[in-house]
Amino acid sequence: MSTITQRGLQRAGLNxxxxxxxxxxxAIGLTFTACGPKSAPAQPGVEEAKLNFYxxxxxxxxxxxxxxKAATGVEVNMSLFATNDELFAxxxxxxxxxxxxxxxxxxxxxxxxxxxxxxLDHAKIPNIKNIDPAFMNPDYDPGxxxxxxxxxxVLGIGYRKSKVKGVPDSWKYLFDSDQYKGKIxxxxxxxxLIRLSAKYKGHSVNNIPPELVAEIxxxxxKQKPFIKAFHxxxxxxxxxxxxxxxxxxxxxxxxxxxxxxxxLDFVVPKEGSLINSDTLCIPKGxxxxxxxxxxxxxxxxxxxxAEISKTILxxxxxxxxxxxxxxxxRNNPVxxxxxxxxxxxxxxxxxxxxxxxxxxxxxxxVRAA
Amino acid sequence: MEQSWxxxxxxxxxxxxxxxxxxxxxxxxxxxxxxxxxxGHNNGLVDIAITGTFKNxxxxxxxxxxxxxxxxxxxxxxxxGLCLVIGFPVALAITFASEKAKTWLLLLIMLPFWxxxxxxxxxxxxxxxxxxxxxxxxxxxxxxxxxxxxxxGLQPIGDYRPLExxxxxxxxxxxxxxxxxxxxVLPLYSALDRLDKSLLEASLDLGAGHIRTLFKVVVPLALPxxxxxxxxxxxxxxxxxxxxxxxGGPDSQMIANVIERQFKRxxxxxxxxxxxxxxxxxxxxxxxxxxxxxxKAPEAK
Numbered sequence: 001m002s003t004i005t006q007r008g009l010q011r012a013g014l015n016x017x018x019x020x021x022x023x024x025x026x027a028i029g030l031t032f033t034a035c036g037p038k039s040a041p042a043q044p045g046v047e048e049a050k051l052n053f054y055x056x057x058x059x060x061x062x063x064x065x066x067x068x069k070a071a072t073g074v075e076v077n078m079s080l081f082a083t084n085d086e087l088f089a090x091x092x093x094x095x096x097x098x099x100x101x102x103x104x105x106x107x108x109x110x111x112x113x114x115x116x117x118x119x120l121d122h123a124k125i126p127n128i129k130n131i132d133p134a135f136m137n138p139d140y141d142p143g144x145x146x147x148x149x150x151x152x153x154v155l156g157i158g159y160r161k162s163k164v165k166g167v168p169d170s171w172k173y174l175f176d177s178d179q180y181k182g183k184i185x186x187x188x189x190x191x192x193l194i195r196l197s198a199k200y201k202g203h204s205v206n207n208i209p210p211e212l213v214a215e216i217x218x219x220x221x222k223q224k225p226f227i228k229a230f231h232x233x234x235x236x237x238x239x240x241x242x243x244x245x246x247x248x249x250x251x252x253x254x255x256x257x258x259x260x261x262x263x264l265d266f267v268v269p270k271e272g273s274l275i276n277s278d279t280l281c282i283p284k285g286x287x288x289x290x291x292x293x294x295x296x297x298x299x300x301x302x303x304x305x306a307e308i309s310k311t312i313l314x315x316x317x318x319x320x321x322x323x324x325x326x327x328x329x330r331n332n333p334v335x336x337x338x339x340x341x342x343x344x345x346x347x348x349x350x351x352x353x354x355x356x357x358x359x360x361x362x363x364x365x366v367r368a369a
Numbered sequence: 370m371e372q373s374w375x376x377x378x379x380x381x382x383x384x385x386x387x388x389x390x391x392x393x394x395x396x397x398x399x400x401x402x403x404x405x406x407x408x409g410h411n412n413g414l415v416d417i418a419i420t421g422t423f424k425n426x427x428x429x430x431x432x433x434x435x436x437x438x439x440x441x442x443x444x445x446x447x448x449x450g451l452c453l454v455i456g457f458p459v460a461l462a463i464t465f466a467s468e469k470a471k472t473w474l475l476l477l478i479m480l481p482f483w484x485x486x487x488x489x490x491x492x493x494x495x496x497x498x499x500x501x502x503x504x505x506x507x508x509x510x511x512x513x514x515x516x517x518x519x520x521x522g523l524q525p526i527g528d529y530r531p532l533e534x535x536x537x538x539x540x541x542x543x544x545x546x547x548x549x550x551x552x553x554v555l556p557l558y559s560a561l562d563r564l565d566k567s568l569l570e571a572s573l574d575l576g577a578g579h580i581r582t583l584f585k586v587v588v589p590l591a592l593p594x595x596x597x598x599x600x601x602x603x604x605x606x607x608x609x610x611x612x613x614x615x616x617g618g619p620d621s622q623m624i625a626n627v628i629e630r631q632f633k634r635x636x637x638x639x640x641x642x643x644x645x646x647x648x649x650x651x652x653x654x655x656x657x658x659x660x661x662x663x664x665k666a667p668e669a670k
Binding site for chain 1: 413414415433436437440498499500533535614617618619620622627630631632633634635636637640
């Protein structure tokens with residue numbers, strides 16, 4: 001039999017977009033507008049004043065793109081993705097024309113290994129000096145070869161103070177207890193669920209042995225009747241609307257709803273948790289790499305970074321931007337949890353496609369049980 | 370008389386060409402690619418090697434996934450049954466309405482299609498959630514009742530406990546029935562509307578009651594309409610993805626959700642393709658059953 005590869009398909013003029021439509025996955029209701037044809041620069045070295053930015057929703061400052069245009073004349077066309085998998089799937093069959101994308105830590109490794117990312121030219125990003133040195137040499141991208149940190153975030157428990165006794169500072173309340181039955185919502189990310197369960201069992205989030213995975217599966221099956229729902233990263237809404245009292249969510253998401261409802265709070269459990277970091281990368285085959293470097297450099301600027309943090313309320317790895325932020329942000333224990341807890345948190349490493357598939361099947365079994 | 374297509378080849382080709390081109394390029398070719406994927410395996414992170422392996426299908430018919438198929442078929446069957454029970458009287462009422470009312474009633478049936486499915490589903494969430502409109506309404510009635518009771522000197526009835534309407538299988542079936550009801554009503558209506566009304570009069574004149582006329586005359590005559598209504602409700606309900614995802618609880622996953630996760634989170638397109646094609650084969654079986662049923666129906670006359 002002959003071997004059809006997806007790259008081969010792409011040469012034949014079929015991209016992921018038509019595949020998505022065929023599989024119905026595009027019916028999720030997200031619009032995708034910036035899939036314009038690759039436009040080659042008119043002359044080598046001179047790029048047209050445009051940039052295609054592929055970003056998460058609600059993940060940029062109110063005026064950032066306009067400010068960038070005022071500063072450089074480059075017009076940014078931003079389109080949105082909802083999950084790393086969507087980003088990966090879209091770039092898997094070849095870059096449809098994006099210049100800057102925002103993958104999370106684990107996917108930086110994955111996309112780097114798959115040859116989907118361009119090596120960054122640090123000389124073109126002088127604002128690299130603004131980054132907190134603690135973020136400069138992460139395991140997922142040693143030496144920051146492919147990525148610049150944009151935000152970081154940590155998973156924890158968002159809860160309603162009036163309905164919960166004390167502070168639910170252990171994963172036990174989510175994974176291994178019926179104390180809040182029917183009032184718990186978990187993030188529907190298979191790998192995160194298994195990794196955090198491993199953390200609860202006292203293991204690292206990485207290199208989880210098969211016996212422990214089996215034990216975690218049993219624990220989650222036992223816990224399932226007490227869980228109200230698996231949510232698609234809208235846990236903050238379920239918490240705010242009173243559907244649940246405890247929710248597995250990211251700190252930034254809970255910080256956003258806490259502004260409106262003082263009865264809500266967030267804690268990173270004492271066992272430690274998963275840290276994620278969203279990063280700025282240039283995908284392979286980006287039509288305008290010079291503009292892309294300029295844009296990344298601009299986002300790492302102190303004032304521009306502060307403008308972004310003001311809107312999105314996620315922790316920033318940008319020391320210059322943090323210094324410009326008000327105390328309410330800098331000293332917010334939800335956005336910046338205590339250091340002794342953060343010391344117990346880890347990045348989830350990319351451990352191969354097999355592992356991702358295995359974790360997915362474990363959670364499918366849990367949900368079917 | 371009828372003109373043979375041979376006499377107007379150009380017109381025929383002109384009329385058939387664009388839709389055929391559309392169908393081949395945007396339906397058959399992508400489908401063939403997905404079909405080919407189902408006989409392959411991941412080769413590294415981005416490539417899929419087509420090796421002719423049946424491994425994906427072997428995995429897809431493991432008990433775990435078969436159980437999910439059965440559950441999906443069960444949910445779709447309940448949805449279809451409810452749609453039939455609710456949709457039949459509605460279609461019957463539209464059939465016997467005056468010409469002017471008919472237009473308006475049909476418009477009402479089609480009206481929900483003007484709004485995106487996602488938005489309608491989110492609206493259902495707002496209605497069903499713990500602090501949603503249903504619970505708010507019931508709480509208001511409860512408190513009102515308590516107040517009246519207190520005035521009459523009865524024991525206080527205690528606090529209102531909100532009903533759990535969202536994030537369970539009930540919500541999934543409710544959402545599916547809500548979404549698919551028009552698919553059932555429209556073919557039923559078109560079958561009932563063509564019905565010869567004199568047959569009903571004859572049945573009633575000859576002594577059969579209304580109920581008996583309904584089941585002995587109307588239902589048998591409308592059988593082809595019922596069969597096509599059942600089919601076009603069952604098939605999309607079987608592949609439902611958004612509704613169980615947004616309204617369902619921890620055990621409400623249906624097969625389409627599992628397929629979606631293979632293409633996205635698990636990054637296992639070959640296995641996802643195998644699951645999709647199994648679902649498609651099930652659909653073909655359903656269509657074949659319908660074809661047999663509708664062929665039988667005229668014979669029964």
